[in-house]
Amino acid sequence: MPSVGRVVDLNRRTFVGASIAVGGVVATAPLIAGCGEDRQANTATSAVVRLRINGEDREIEVDNRTSLLDMLRERAGLSGTKKGCDQGACGACTVFVNGQRVVSCLTLAVMHDGAEITTIEGLERNGRLHPLQQAFIDEDALQCGYCTAGQIMSGVGCIDEGHTRSPAEIREWMSGNICRCGAYTNIVTAVANAARST
């Protein structure tokens, strides 16, 4: 029924807008209670996930199809994580799940109930940039900036894992992140410098 389709669509947008407007301190319960048809129609194909994102507990309702990436950008209001290829080939969407770097486009949000997620917005401490964020600025490790959030998240993972003993090793362990501007030389230097200072 087309009219039902429109109602569902409207509710979803309302939900997105509201959850962003309140900073995500979820007003889901009243919203969902207020759209019985929507909920009934979607019982089997949507779910509420509870996650800790950048240290903050969140509850977010998602369609089963929603990738972790789309949930972060469109539901949690964290648009620092970028969508490049949406097929795991470019690394622009790299985030940490339970401390491990992953590509958030190739995993479903519903698979991460109870998980701890860190995005680029969660790297700074007490208003100070993470050493690798500062190193990217100092080394001019970007041009257009689209891949940068993913490069930095992946670089922090690379440093944590200890794969920074040589420029060749950094290149190999950063190969999941593509930079079409070609800022690789400075990215490798930034990762090497941050690894020395952390």
Added chain:
Amino acid sequence: MFPFQFTKAFDEAAALTAAASGGRYIAGGTTLIDLMRETVERPASVIDINALPYRNIDLQASRLRVGSLVRMSELAAHRGVRSQFPVIAQALELSASAQIRNMASIGGNLMQRPRCLYFRDVSAACNRRTPGSGCAAIGGRNRTHAILGTSDACVATHPSDLAVALIALDALVITRDGDGEHPIRIADFFRQPGGTPDREHNLAAGALITGIEVPVTPEARRSGYLKVRDRESFEFALASAAVALDIAAGRVRAARVAVGGVGTVPWRLPAVEQALVGRPVSAALWRDAASNAAEGAKPLSENGFKVELIKRTVERQLATIAGLP
């Protein structure tokens, strides 16, 4: 992506029950989600098995057992695996990217589907995706396709590097269904396409992979993986070789050789192994033995270069492994 029901299974019984009514298992999801987004895969129900107890790496005197939900990065980093099965650690670290290796499971790695562009493009003819529709690769762009184990129905290459190492080492795939555990020799696990390329393996419908087992052998300790590809990292193989050698008193006592990037399934090379065993080590031996590497090859219009490439890849890797301290 088409809508689907999502279930998280908290034990084996729940997973097997959910799968019996047609559900599709998901672990890392790095293959399945990608294919669902392309609508190549359209499961009505997806079962998350990440809570099942298949997370251990257990290395004993006679065998290595690896739970199917161990991540590629975990297995590659395991100290015992690195020292006793270097070919496994190398095949893993030469696969995918650091992020994907943190996500992808060992069981899922074996269940990977082909990277053939026509398989992934729902507007193209593909017998593997849509049986009876034809194969666009045979008369199309087939530079990266297989030269071994092909049929008139399908020429797609098997994408896994790990499976090539495991075929060389005679691993077992441990499966579980309602009747209990069933080990399958990995050589019997994968199916060549023949007339039914949509049937990629001999895992029973709804069965789980709980783990893999690999025997500890002297040759596994002297082993390694060479991968030749179009770019230096994060790329599938054009040709690859898993080699394990036991050498004593200047002679080859045992040899295991398998190749990837050239076969519709991970491809063992018994003729190469037989040419090695009992012979004194020498550069000529590596060349002679490797000359059998493309036996039975049927090159396509764009991938004839793989015939020579696979021989040279095997020769180089035999020399490298024999030369190890």
